[in-house]
Amino acid sequence: MSVPACTVVRVSSPAQSSGGTPPRTTAASVSATASGSAGASSADEPWPVRVVSTKIKQWIDRLGGVWVEGQITQLSRRPGTRTSFLTLRDPSADVSLQVTCSPRLLSESPVELVEGTRVVVWGKPTFYVGRGTFSLQVTEIRPVGIGELLARIERLKALLQAEGLFDPRLKRPLPFLPNRIGLITGRASAAERDVVSVSERRWPEVKFEIRNTAVQGAGAVAQIVEALRELDADPEIDVIIIARGGGSVEDLLPFSDEALCRAIASATTPVVSAIGHEPDSPVCDHVADVRAATPTDAAKRVVPDVVAERQLVRELRDRCVSALRTWVVREERLLEQLRTRPVLATPMVMVDQHREDIALHRERARRELSRALDVAGSEISHVRARLAALGPAATLARGYAVVQEVPADGPARVITSVAQATAGTEVRVRVTDGVFRATSRGSE
Incomplete structure (x- = not known):
């Protein structure tokens, strides 16, 4: 059977297909669309039911054929009649559609059509004026096979x-x-x-x-x-x-x-x-x-699993106890090793050793100090001897004397020239064992 090409659509609820509430189609809009010549109805001039039904049928008849996919939920085969009735439901929404077809389409289908079968049908929307019902009059049914699914x-x-x-x-x-x-x-x-x-x-x-x-x-x-x-x-x-x-x-x-x-x-x-x-x-x-x-x-x-979790808790607790005990034993061994070391077993050994070192260093310091004092004493003796040899006392001891002028109003001055010792000058003479005064008689 040849059918005109048409878009395949899926039966769905209005909320799913458009995302909101579909616009209402009033009798007036149906009439205006269908005939375009009838006037709008009113409370004073209402339309009879037959007029409304007729205009709805005229509008639906203009929709043409459409491919529809759905799932068969009710299948009514009426022997001896020329029409079989199906209910086609959208698998993804609570939306169904009444379908009528020839019993031959069901009997000659290559796959047995039962409730739950997924099918794609070609049909024309039809409105029955006498009953005021809508259905899809189908002229071709194609089962959707496993491969297609x-x-x-x-x-x-x-x-x-x-x-x-x-x-x-x-x-x-x-x-x-x-x-x-x-x-x-x-x-x-x-x-x-x-x-x-x-x-x-x-x-x-x-x-x-x-x-x-x-x-x-x-x-x-x-x-x-x-x-x-x-x-x-x-x-x-x-x-x-x-x-x-x-x-x-x-x-x-x-x-x-x-x-x-x-x-x-x-x-x-x-x-x-x-x-x-x-x-x-x-x-x-x-x-x-x-x-x-x-x-x-x-x-x-x-x-x-509560049993497994409790067992895991016990295992973890045992592991913690074992790890803690191992740590305590290890620390005890470390302390024992520290206690058995000589420095802790006989701590005075270290003190005695340092005491001996201190005594040794003290003896060395004493010897070094004595040696330094002896050297310094020798040097002082030598210096004293040199000072004694070079000092005025030794010169005086050899018979020399220091003669100083003793002025009446000033400090004594050493006389180094005969010109300073004029006649009558008071002088002081220092010799080895003391000092005496004399009066100069002048130079010779």
């Missing part, structure tokens, strides 16, 4: 990685002992039992805040995102675990949804992804702060 997942990985959502530097560390753990998982699931039982076995006082949501199929993404936002807003929640058991690629598709991945990246609380088993790797594993191989592994990563 995996290719889309890879494209989403490349997009998120380019935006930096996989950057290890953005990963937040897990708390050592969380006050309360948020758990998002299926109701009465094995993943919930594993996480809770393992956590309680490792730390009996652990506390959980559990949110049970759908973990596959239509509506799973919206419920998980809503639960994640609630737990992230709770200040008592220190870490959030998103857990699910293993499954097929189709079953794990909600955990590779872009909306969920971005919600995990924008959360302020550390998020642990525990989806499937070790081989499973949905996109949310790369965005989450910690990837756990299984739900049991997530419990082990988030909750410390």
